[in-house]
Amino acid sequence: MSFDIALSGIQAINEQLDTVSQNIANAGTYGYKSGRANFSALVAGDQPEGTAVTSITQSIALSGGILNTGRALDASINGRGFFITKAASGETQYTRVGIFDTAKDGTLVDASGRAVQGYAITPGSSTLGALGNISIPTGQIPAVASGKLNFTANMSADWTVPTVDWTTMPPVTPTTPPDPASFNSSQTTTIYDTLGTKHNLTQYFMASGTPGQVTVRYVLDGTDTGVASTLDFNPGNGQLVDISGTAVPPAISQVTLTGGPLASGATLNPINIDYTGTTFFAGKATTSTNLADGYSSGVYSSTEIAADGSVVAKYSNGQNQAIAKIALATFPDEQALKAVDNTSWIATSDSGTPLAGVPGDGQAGQLNTSSLEQSNVDVTSELVGMMTSQRNYQANSKVIQTESTMLQSLMQAI
Secondary structure (H helix, E strand, O other): OHHHHHHHHHHHHHHHHHHHHHHHHOOOOOOOOOEEEEEEEEEEOOEEEEEEEEEEEEOOOOOOOEEEOOOOOEEEEEOEOEEEEEOOOOOEEEEOOEEEEEOOOOEEEEOOOOEEEEEEEOOOOOOEEEEEEOEOOOOEEOOEOOOEEEEEEEOOOOOOOOOOOOOOOOOOEOOEOOOHHHOOEEEEEEEEOOOOOEEEEEEEEEEOOOOOEEEEEEEEOOEEEEEEEEEEEOOOOOEEEEEEOOOEEEEOOEEEEOOEEOOOOOEEOOEEEEOOOOEOOOOOOEEEEEEEOOEOOEEEEEEEEOOOOEEEEEEOOOOEEEEEEEOEEEOOOHHHOEEEEOOEEEOOOOOOOOEEEOOOOOOEOEEEEOEEEOOOOOHHHHHHHHHHHHHHHHHHHHHHHHHHHHHHHHHHHO
16 A cells, blocks of 8 residues: 555656646746646545645746837736637637737737737727737828828017018019018928828918018918918917918918819818917027828838737838737636646636736736746746655655565565
8 A cells, every 4th residue: 555655646746847847948938827736635435545636727827027029019918818819720819928920911910820819990090890800901001181280389579571572572483482581481391192292381471560460471382372371469478369361261270271183183182270379479480390191102111019009000101000909808717727838728617708808908907018928937946846846756765665675574574
């Protein structure tokens, strides 16, 4: 009987050493969760039968350290949750390893080639679509024509009326620029037509002679549009109070320049210029905002993951478009997940129904971008455990040796 009991101890310790060896071997594996061999006493009736390893517990809830990689498609989870992936077989698997890449068909995949699951976003909208594969548009995005220009500046109250009257000088053309003595300041903005062609819209500002008034002339690609507007400021506090004399004045702080067809066949949309925040103070004239919307067409260049889980496609024209959000899943009992390999799990009836959401939603943790979760193996503890196993192995071996010596003595006595 003692032979069998000691033998069961040796067999159980061998299994424990397998677990320890697996932990140490995967100390550098991203997202690996250490395992622990659980011993149980064996009893048949009222007779002891030794011991056995009845289960291996993974420390899923214990997070590993965070390693900054600098790679735009790496991500780690700060807190609870798992990345949701879809294997080629269609099975949904969960992992903490956020090593992502773009497959040749544009699908976002993980290091094992599984499709990463998320919520699609239509560019320009914040509404999340249904949970599914994340498809990255790797082609060309069309041009978007400009329609709005935000312009904020300080028109100097120290300006004097220009010595040359804009209306009496030769018409402004690409070959005949305005006389520098006809304006006090100018600013040029790049705008785009429906084909994505760049155009230069230049605003010329000049003191009008009336206190608190500044006249603006608009020149498109070097040609005077013939449109003039007057910015009226309160002389007492320098704040903008009205815009008058425009072709289409939609609001107190805005002016709209009419668009139209161009020689190229493209169309220039009406440009709404918003002067909100523009002031009229003494001192130097300054410009703090001069930005029009719209852009030329662009080709796909790369993808990165934002801190909120957004998958951002980047294009050659400088545009960044959030095209999806990565999904995270949490479980009522994540310890009951079934391991399919050392860094991936599938749901079970005991783990409960997975709750899918975006990073930071509900119990799901936030994302750390350009970083990966390291193994949670404590090598020092594993080495100490290995020495303990060695002593236990020696003790069980001593039991067998002692039993053998006693039997030998008995045989000699007989």
